Amino acid sequence: MSPQTPYVSRRTASFGENVFTTYTRLAQQHGAVNLGQGFPDFPPPEFALEALREAASGYQQYAPLPGMPALLEAVAAKMSARLGRDLEPAQNVQVTVGATEALFAAMQAFIDPGDEVVVLEPFYDAYPADIIMAGGVPKFVALEPQGDEWVLDFDALEEAFTDRTKAIIVNTPHNPTGKVFSEAELDRIVALADRYDALIVSDEVYEHIAFTPHVSIAGRPGAWERTLSVSSIGKTFSVTGWKVGWTVGPERLITPLRMAHQWIPFVVATPLQVAAARVLQEVETNGYYAELEGLFRRKRDLLLAQLRGTPFRAPAPQGGYFVIADSSALGYEDDIALCNALPERAGVVGIPPSALYSGAHKHLAKHLVRFAFCKSDEAILEAGERLKKLS
Ligand SMILES: Cc1ncc(COP(=O)(O)O)c(C=O)c1O
Secondary structure, three states, rough: OOOOOOOOOOOOOOOOOHHHHHHHHHHHHHHHHHHHHHOOOOOOOOOOOOOOHHHHHOOOOOOOOOOOOHHHHHHHHHHHHHOOOOOOOOEEEEOOOOOHHHHHHHHHOOOOOOOEEEEEOOOOOOOHHHHHHHHEEEEEEEEEEEOEEEEEOHHHHHHHHOOEEEEEEOOOOOOOOOOOHHHHHHHHHHHHHHHOOOEEEOOOOOOEEEOOOOOHHHHHOHHHHHHHEEEEEEOOOOOOOOOOOOEEHHHHHHHHHHHHOOOOOOOOHHHHHHHHHHHHHHOOOOEEEEEHHHHHHHHHHHHHHHHHHOOOOOOOOOOOOOOEOOOOOHHHOOOHHHHHHHHHHEEEOOEEEHHHOOOOHHHOOOEEEEEOOOOOHHHHHHHHHHHOOOO
16 A cells, blocks of 8 residues: 555555465465465364354354453463462453454553554564554564574663653564563563553463463563453464454453453454353363474474475574574575565465564564464475475
C-alpha cells in the first residue's frame, strides 16, 4: 500500500503486506517446501479435535465479556500453579482472540500518543504495528548473536529506557531466535521496569515448546503488579486457526485491558473457548506437554542435522519452533535476495529476518534466514535434501 492510497490513515500508511503472506505465495508459485510461516502442517492431537467436535453442537451465542467460565478457570489454575499465587478467574484472566488481540488490546489500553515501548529485535512483527496503532513509539534494542547464543546487552537496554517509557514487550521463548530468557535476565528486566515504573507485556505463546526451562517473568520477585502475561492455544496444540488466547495479570491491569477488548471483538468465539477449556483440562492428566516438548525437540534436531550438510550454519534454538541460520557462505547480497532466490534455486522457502528488524537495524539480518521446523518430518527431510544441493 503506498502512502498516496486515498483515505489511508497516517498511522497505517506504512504497513505493507506481511512477510509471511509474501513468502507463502512464493512457496505456492514454485511448489517449494515451505519452512516459512510458523504453523504446523500436521494435525493437532486427537483430544483437541474431539473437544472441538463436542463444543460445536452447543454454545452458539455470545460468551460473557471476560470469557467462558470454564476457560477462565482452566487458565487461572494453570497460571496459579506456575506463579505460585491464587488467581481469581474473572479478575485475573481475560480471554482474547489469540495472543494477537491481547497484544493489540494491551497497547490500546495503556499506551498514549508519544509513549515509548521498548521492543527487542528481531521482533514478532505485530509489536511495532500494535504500538504504532496506539500512537506509541517503539524503541528497539537488538539481541546480539554471540557463539550459539543470543545475548541481551543490558547497557543498550538501559539506554532505551527514558522518562517516556510506558512499557516493555518481552517474548520468551523468543520468536525468531529461539532464546529462552534466564531467571537472571528476567530479573534485570524487572529491575529496569521497576526503576522506570513501566508495564511489562510478556508474550509466552511458545511456553510449552521450550528445551530449557521456561520461566514466566510475572513470577519473578516484584514483577506481578506490573506484568501482563499473554499466551494462547495455537502453538501448544497445533491449532493456530482457533485463535483463542488469554492474558493473566493483576486486576488493576486486566480491567483496563478488558475495557479495550470490549470494543475490539467484544467477545471471543464461544464454541472455540469451550473446546480450549476442555483441552486445558485434559492436559492436566494426559502427559501431553512432555510429549509436545519431545516432538519439537526431535524436529529441531532433524532440521539441524539436515542443515549440517548444507552451506547454512545454525545454532540450536532453546525454544520455539524456528532456526535462525547464517547464509554467508552462499554469498547473497542480503537476506531478501537469498529468500527470493531460494524457492526457484532450491525449492525451499525461508523468511528473511530483516523484516523483523527496524529500519536502522535491518543490516544485522543481512546473512540470516529463518526456517520453521513445525513441519512434517517428510517436509524437513525433503527441504534438507534440496538445500544440500546448494553446496
Ligand atoms: C511471538 C508470537 N506472539 C504471538 C503470536 C500470535 O499468536 P496467536 O496466533 O495466538 O494470535 C505469534 C504467532 O506466530 C508469535 O510467534
